Amino acid sequence: MTAGSTDALEAFCNALADDDPEELYDRAPCGYLSTTPDGVIVKVNQTLLTLTGFERTDLVGERTFAELLSPGGQIYHETHFAPLLRMQGRAREIALDLVRKDGSRLPVLVNAILEFDDAGGPRVIRTAVFDATDRREYERELLRAKSRAEESEARARALAQTLQQTLIPPTPPEIPGLSVAAAYRPAGDGSEVGGDFYDVFQIRSGKWIVVIGDVRGKGVEAAVVTALARHTIRAAAVDGRPPSEVLRVLNDVLIQNESERFCTVACVQLTQKVDDWTAALSSAGHPLPLLRQPSGPLLTMGRPGTLLGVVADPDLSDTRVTLTSGDLLLLFTDGVTEARTNGDLYGDERLEAVMTEAEPTAGGVVAAVLDDVLRYQQEQARDDIALVALGVPA
Amino acid sequence: MELLVRHNVTVSGREDGQPMVFAHGFGCDQHMWRFVSPAFEADHKVVLFDHIGAGESDLSAYDPDRYSTLGGYADDVVAICRELGLEDVIFVGHSVSAMIGVLAARRAPELFASLVLVGPSPRYVNDGDYTGGFDRSAIDELLDALDSNYLGWSTAMAPVIMGNPDRPQLGEELTNSFCRTDPDIVRRFARVTILSDNRDDLAKVSVPTLVLQCKNDVIAPLAVGEYVRDAMPNATMTLLAATGHCPNLSAPEETVDAIRRFLGHAIPAQA
Numbered sequence: 001m002t003a004g005s006t007d008a009l010e011a012f013c014n015a016l017a018d019d020d021p022e023e024l025y026d027r028a029p030c031g032y033l034s035t036t037p038d039g040v041i042v043k044v045n046q047t048l049l050t051l052t053g054f055e056r057t058d059l060v061g062e063r064t065f066a067e068l069l070s071p072g073g074q075i076y077h078e079t080h081f082a083p084l085l086r087m088q089g090r091a092r093e094i095a096l097d098l099v100r101k102d103g104s105r106l107p108v109l110v111n112a113i114l115e116f117d118d119a120g121g122p123r124v125i126r127t128a129v130f131d132a133t134d135r136r137e138y139e140r141e142l143l144r145a146k147s148r149a150e151e152s153e154a155r156a157r158a159l160a161q162t163l164q165q166t167l168i169p170p171t172p173p174e175i176p177g178l179s180v181a182a183a184y185r186p187a188g189d190g191s192e193v194g195g196d197f198y199d200v201f202q203i204r205s206g207k208w209i210v211v212i213g214d215v216r217g218k219g220v221e222a223a224v225v226t227a228l229a230r231h232t233i234r235a236a237a238v239d240g241r242p243p244s245e246v247l248r249v250l251n252d253v254l255i256q257n258e259s260e261r262f263c264t265v266a267c268v269q270l271t272q273k274v275d276d277w278t279a280a281l282s283s284a285g286h287p288l289p290l291l292r293q294p295s296g297p298l299l300t301m302g303r304p305g306t307l308l309g310v311v312a313d314p315d316l317s318d319t320r321v322t323l324t325s326g327d328l329l330l331l332f333t334d335g336v337t338e339a340r341t342n343g344d345l346y347g348d349e350r351l352e353a354v355m356t357e358a359e360p361t362a363g364g365v366v367a368a369v370l371d372d373v374l375r376y377q378q379e380q381a382r383d384d385i386a387l388v389a390l391g392v393p394a
Numbered sequence: 395m396e397l398l399v400r401h402n403v404t405v406s407g408r409e410d411g412q413p414m415v416f417a418h419g420f421g422c423d424q425h426m427w428r429f430v431s432p433a434f435e436a437d438h439k440v441v442l443f444d445h446i447g448a449g450e451s452d453l454s455a456y457d458p459d460r461y462s463t464l465g466g467y468a469d470d471v472v473a474i475c476r477e478l479g480l481e482d483v484i485f486v487g488h489s490v491s492a493m494i495g496v497l498a499a500r501r502a503p504e505l506f507a508s509l510v511l512v513g514p515s516p517r518y519v520n521d522g523d524y525t526g527g528f529d530r531s532a533i534d535e536l537l538d539a540l541d542s543n544y545l546g547w548s549t550a551m552a553p554v555i556m557g558n559p560d561r562p563q564l565g566e567e568l569t570n571s572f573c574r575t576d577p578d579i580v581r582r583f584a585r586v587t588i589l590s591d592n593r594d595d596l597a598k599v600s601v602p603t604l605v606l607q608c609k610n611d612v613i614a615p616l617a618v619g620e621y622v623r624d625a626m627p628n629a630t631m632t633l634l635a636a637t638g639h640c641p642n643l644s645a646p647e648e649t650v651d652a653i654r655r656f657l658g659h660a661i662p663a664q665a
Contacts, residue, residue: 076539082638087422
């Protein structure tokens with residue numbers, strides 16, 4: 001409160017005791033002004049003059065209410081305030097800046113009513129003006145905090161998306177002599193980093209590693225473990241040791257890392273044999289890959305194994321299979337089979353049915369499964385989904 | 395149809411009458427015309443709509459890129475006219491919609507018979523010899539005013555208000571509703587409006603045009619109205635006794651009379 005308005009309040013209280021209507025108007029603890037419907041000022045109280053520094057003769061008959069506002073405020077007045085007043089007969093709690101006689105700004109809150117004559121035409125606008133200096137500063141502080149929060153949220157989202165991109169290969173993977181397709185969908189709106197990852201890389205001529213995994217949890221901490229897992233597998237697999245040994249190295253690293261996180265991984269080592277491929281698979285607690293062959297039923301490949309990062313000596317083994325012309329191998333994460341809708345589970349059977357019916361190519365299988373599982377959840381994936389399919393050309 | 399719902403298009407008046415399309419300006423919505431448009435319903439097909447981002451338009455259709463210039467809004471006007479199959483359109487645009495109409499007439503001259511520009515300004519910001527009336531600093535002041543006046547908007551309320559077709563008309567319980575919309579969209583529209591410069595478009599629109607100019611309009615001063623009249627090949631100006639920027643609200647009868655006189659001159663009465 002300014003000194004002027006403290007005086008005004010005291011004078012107002014005195015007038016209230018005397019019940020003098022003139023004094024109550026002139027010394028009210030807010031500025032009053034009356035204008036014609038066009039806005040020309042016809043009457044003001046002393047408080048308004050004190051607040052703005054104008055003399056009565058500066059204002060009455062000389063200026064419009066809008067002319068007391070900053071240029072930007074005048075635009076707001078003409079495009080919002082005046083139309084609201086005309087349409088509703090009132091405008092409430094409108095924040096504006098008055099320009100005092102000395103050019104300084106006075107933040108105010110304004111209430112106004114439009115009185116009509118007997119014929120229904122506008123007669124007079126009565127406006128009350130409240131000093132809002134402190135309140136406006138507080139509101140600006142809130143707005144600044146809000147915009148900082150929004151920026152921060154945007155940065156976190158960008159960081160999550162950048163981090164996410166490091167968990168999967170930057171370009172769609174390719175293996176000469178095999179068709180490869182992959183898909184990745186983070187849970188929700190993608191604002192949080194997920195824990196699924198996959199990788200496809202060559203270790204020597206005709207020898208490749210395909211890996212898919214799922215680190216328990218979400219967020220930055222899970223992403224750190226996911227990155228650790230992906231790079232450990234790359235380093236451990238490079239000398240061609242069997243997948244179960246690769247996963248054993250990862251298990252040691254995770255346990256030494258003292259992270260609370262554990263993960264499931266399926267690792268396939270592919271070796272080219274003229275037209276066919278030998279696949280050696282080890283699963284560490286991961287959903288077992290599905291093998292579709294040109295004839296015969298769908299097969300699950302490998303043995304479940306122990307998830308990694310929990311026990312020092314996990315149960316891990318290698319299963320070998322020969323992939324021949326027309327064979328399709330699908331690796332996936334539990335974001336597929338454990339997708340839910342209204343309490344129902346997507347499940348292995350539905351996945352197997354979709355894979356059986358899909359167009360018999362790597363791309364066809366990935367597209368069909370992704371499409372079906374997203375549709376099943378009304379396009380709102382509650383968990384990350386990762387898919388990698390390998391196909392031996394027919 | 396989707397387009398018409400998106401823009402909350404309302405059609406009234408004479409089905410076979412020459413169409414009049416009324417476009418509201420920055421700040422509020424099609425209710426700006428409620429004292430003016432009914433006067434033309436006896437003779438005309440009257441079309442009202444909300445710009446995307448205003449009134450009861452579909453806020454989710456707001457695309458910052460599309461609406462980064464007034465051209466996006468002009469494309470909408472053309473699209474609405476085409477969707478309704480309108481011909482010989484009399485376009486009545488208030489404030490920034492005056493220039494949106496000029497741009498629409500440039501894009502699809504075959505659709506428009508005449509333009510009525512209420513308080514037009516091809517550029518609000520002063521530029522060399524040109525006096526638009528505002529310095530660039532006015533933008534920040536306006537944005538401040540917008541930031542300080544959410545007019546009852548809150549994100550939580552938005553879906554309720556916008557999704558309710560039975561919204562009470564300007565009732566007590568929805569004070570300020572008529573100017574209420576998403577603050578982020580309003581900020582963008584304010585910026586696009588104030589920074590627009592359509593001076594070069596004026597000479598390229600030759601349909602009969604009426605400039606309706608108020609006295610003491612701080613947003614579009616007399617000199618700006620005269621500039622528009624002089625720059626357009628086929629424009630006349632009527633100086634209203636009304637003051638301010640919204641004669642459609644403050645002096646509807648005078649506004650209606652001026653438009654009627656203009657239409658009487660510009661377009662021979664239909665047999």
